[in-house]
Amino acid sequence: QVQLVQSGAEVKKPGASVKVSCKASGYTFTDYHMHWVRQAPGQGLEWMGLIFSSGGRTIYAPKFQGRVTMTSDPFTSTVYMEVSGLTPADMAVYYCTREGVESYRFDSWGQGTLVTVSS
């Protein structure tokens, strides 16, 4: 069955970077784009951006442009999302979620990765 398995919780200091992984299985990796969504404590879901199924092109929400980098390794069916210059406002659960090419919907989600930012 389709599975998106994310890396474990992270604790980082302000100013540091964090890299979260999302390993896909149960489907053809290159048939789906991968998006990243986060939820800060007490807040709603926030779309961060996506990496296209081809693995090269990325699009980021304006808020994250320049601070977030998404990469993909089709050989291991794994997508990575790195956030640099962490602040307490980046403390959140980060989810990866897939979108079938041109399907405009997120039909399977990772379990989430909690990133704590604290000095």
Add this chain to the structure above:
Amino acid sequence: QSALTQPAWVSGSPGQSITISCTGSSSDVGVYDRVSWYQHHPGKAPKLMIYDVSRRPSGVSHRFAGSKSGNTASLTISGLQAEDEADYYCNSYTNIYTYVFGTGTKVTV
């Protein structure tokens, strides 16, 4: 890229119907029929409930229905059940492969 507007809280009794609104603009909900809805129980991964405004994925109960009028999309849950208690988020494609979520609605039964 402002979040779509949803009511913070909607409640209903078991068996009743409730409707959650999702208001956007002529840049997102109003121009694209690419609205989806997600159910989110705390501590779990969100679940796709509706896509393309009114389509249901296989396995999702027929009690969930979506619609759209102008810049506002809606999710109706009929025959409310205790298991429907969760947070619900709408999402819309905006342009050039960007998306925006709604502010979220807590449903209590």
